[in-house]
Amino acid sequence: MLGALFFAAALTPTLIPRSYLTQGALAGGCFAIGYLTGVLWRRLWHYLELPEPSPRARSMANALAAAGCLLVVIIALGRTAEWQNSIRTVMKMAPVETAHPLKVCAIALLTFVVLLVLGRLFVLVSRFLAGRKGRIIPRKLANVLGVLVAALLFWSIASNVLINTAFNALDSSFRELDALQEPERPQPAGAERTGSSASLVKWKELGRMGRRFVASGPTATEISAVTGKPAQNPVRVYVGLGSRDTAQARARLALEELKRQHGFERRILVVITPTGTGWIDPSAMDTVEYLHHGDVASIAMQYSYLNSPLSLLFQPEYGAEASRALFAEIYGYWTTLPKDKRPKLYLHGLSLGAMNSEKSAELFETIGDPIAGALWSGAPFESRIWRSITANRNPGTPEWLPEFRDGRFVRFMNQNGPTVPADAPWGPMRVVYLQYSSDAITFFAYRDAYQAPAWMNAPRGPDVSPELRWYPVVTMLQLALDMAVATNTPMGYGHVYAPEHYVDAWVAVTDVRDWSADAIAKLKEQLAAKARQTSVDHADDDPDRGG
Numbered sequence: 001m002l003g004a005l006f007f008a009a010a011l012t013p014t015l016i017p018r019s020y021l022t023q024g025a026l027a028g029g030c031f032a033i034g035y036l037t038g039v040l041w042r043r044l045w046h047y048l049e050l051p052e053p054s055p056r057a058r059s060m061a062n063a064l065a066a067a068g069c070l071l072v073v074i075i076a077l078g079r080t081a082e083w084q085n086s087i088r089t090v091m092k093m094a095p096v097e098t099a100h101p102l103k104v105c106a107i108a109l110l111t112f113v114v115l116l117v118l119g120r121l122f123v124l125v126s127r128f129l130a131g132r133k134g135r136i137i138p139r140k141l142a143n144v145l146g147v148l149v150a151a152l153l154f155w156s157i158a159s160n161v162l163i164n165t166a167f168n169a170l171d172s173s174f175r176e177l178d179a180l181q182e183p184e185r186p187q188p189a190g191a192e193r194t195g196s197s198a199s200l201v202k203w204k205e206l207g208r209m210g211r212r213f214v215a216s217g218p219t220a221t222e223i224s225a226v227t228g229k230p231a232q233n234p235v236r237v238y239v240g241l242g243s244r245d246t247a248q249a250r251a252r253l254a255l256e257e258l259k260r261q262h263g264f265e266r267r268i269l270v271v272i273t274p275t276g277t278g279w280i281d282p283s284a285m286d287t288v289e290y291l292h293h294g295d296v297a298s299i300a301m302q303y304s305y306l307n308s309p310l311s312l313l314f315q316p317e318y319g320a321e322a323s324r325a326l327f328a329e330i331y332g333y334w335t336t337l338p339k340d341k342r343p344k345l346y347l348h349g350l351s352l353g354a355m356n357s358e359k360s361a362e363l364f365e366t367i368g369d370p371i372a373g374a375l376w377s378g379a380p381f382e383s384r385i386w387r388s389i390t391a392n393r394n395p396g397t398p399e400w401l402p403e404f405r406d407g408r409f410v411r412f413m414n415q416n417g418p419t420v421p422a423d424a425p426w427g428p429m430r431v432v433y434l435q436y437s438s439d440a441i442t443f444f445a446y447r448d449a450y451q452a453p454a455w456m457n458a459p460r461g462p463d464v465s466p467e468l469r470w471y472p473v474v475t476m477l478q479l480a481l482d483m484a485v486a487t488n489t490p491m492g493y494g495h496v497y498a499p500e501h502y503v504d505a506w507v508a509v510t511d512v513r514d515w516s517a518d519a520i521a522k523l524k525e526q527l528a529a530k531a532r533q534t535s536v537d538h539a540d541d542d543p544d545r546g547g
Helices: 002-010 020-047 055-090 101-133 139-179 204-215 220-227 247-260 282-291 308-314 316-334 352-360 384-391 474-484 499-510 517-537
Strands: 235-239 268-273 296-301 344-350 373-377 410-414 430-434
Touching: 002 020, 002 055, 002 474, 020 101, 020 474, 055 101, 101 139, 204 235, 220 282, 220 517, 235 247, 247 296, 247 316, 268 282, 268 316, 268 352, 282 296, 282 344, 282 499, 282 517, 296 316, 316 344, 316 352, 344 352, 344 499, 352 373, 352 384, 373 499, 410 499, 430 499, 499 517
Parallel strands: 235 296, 268 296, 268 344, 344 373, 373 430, 410 430
Antiparallel strands: none
């Protein structure tokens, strides 16, 4: 009965549309958890020697429960397409005609059987161990020790054998992918570009993400064609993971390359912390380069080959160490320059890059000579500063778009911009969090297993299904799955941030004043059209979308 209820709850919508494959695996896993809960409850009842119903009453209860479970499952399967379409509607996606209930059931059954076999194997091992110890110690104590030892054994096998083997295989795979030379991105000919023959950073050592970053982006001619004003070629510096052995050595190399390209002579300097793979969102950097007519230098350093979720699980310290080392080098040199001749210094990061970028600058280190600000998009739920500000938001403001005090230090934006008026005064440093209410990477929390999250309260975010409901344990698992597929959404939803929303964020952070409202609207249209066309053209061959 509990398995059927968990199964039905797993079919309800959360933040991201699901395929029948992911829906089936999720429903099967939830059925297994409900089934396990029922088994444990029955055994606890028996262990406490509580009165049990007669065989006749038990048979009648089982028959009624079976009929009720079947009815619940059929109704839930019948509404699955409707529930999924409630998400697709708010994301402006085409509706689906069917949720493939038979395929969902088949995958769920297979998932449940696999988990059931593992559970039965665990029981056999724990009983075997308890039997061995029962000859020496009391039976009940032996049973408890048998379960504990079996749990440690299973955990050890999973973490030390299965997980480490999978991690090493994935790390090797991502490293080989990063080393691939893409023929459509030849080595830059201009001596002023990173990776050129005159550069301190070798083209091959940039890695796949680094080569993509330095070889892309708008040129001065392209910027002028949009703005109608003179422009410069933006400076882009990137140091790959294979350039040097340590984060400190890579950071020093990045600083020297930035100095070689006269990056400190630009008006804007952005220190970027990339995502786990080293990917930098072109929607973010192209935008700020257009807004400032190319008078922008940006610098980034790779710290991992793995994507953000895997980096967060297996290499969380690497990202923090690398972002800290790069900021320390750049900030240390920047503070030696005359204040009236140095660029405004900003931080930027998306996803895991946002969390590590938060860690890069210590308040007490910069309080005497503060940076100009930061733009952090899609900050993960573990981001310390984001979590603290959100928890201490002004009363009455929603968790998905908070207001913090008078908005002079930090503001939150989504698809519709900020809630704080654009002409509200800023303090000496400007921090903007760009986030979508449909981004599970931002709004997941482990406590969702036993407590409904505040972002589900009314009013909800504009891209959250009105059909979403909270269920114990199940909702947390649904959101965990949403994190894994958060980039499988149209641009402007989930964890895929749109250039037109970056425009508003960069205008606020960098205090852009030489653009009219009409010119800003035109820039948004052009960048959005270009980004969406690129997304369509490379939908099948770009595994790095969203980092």
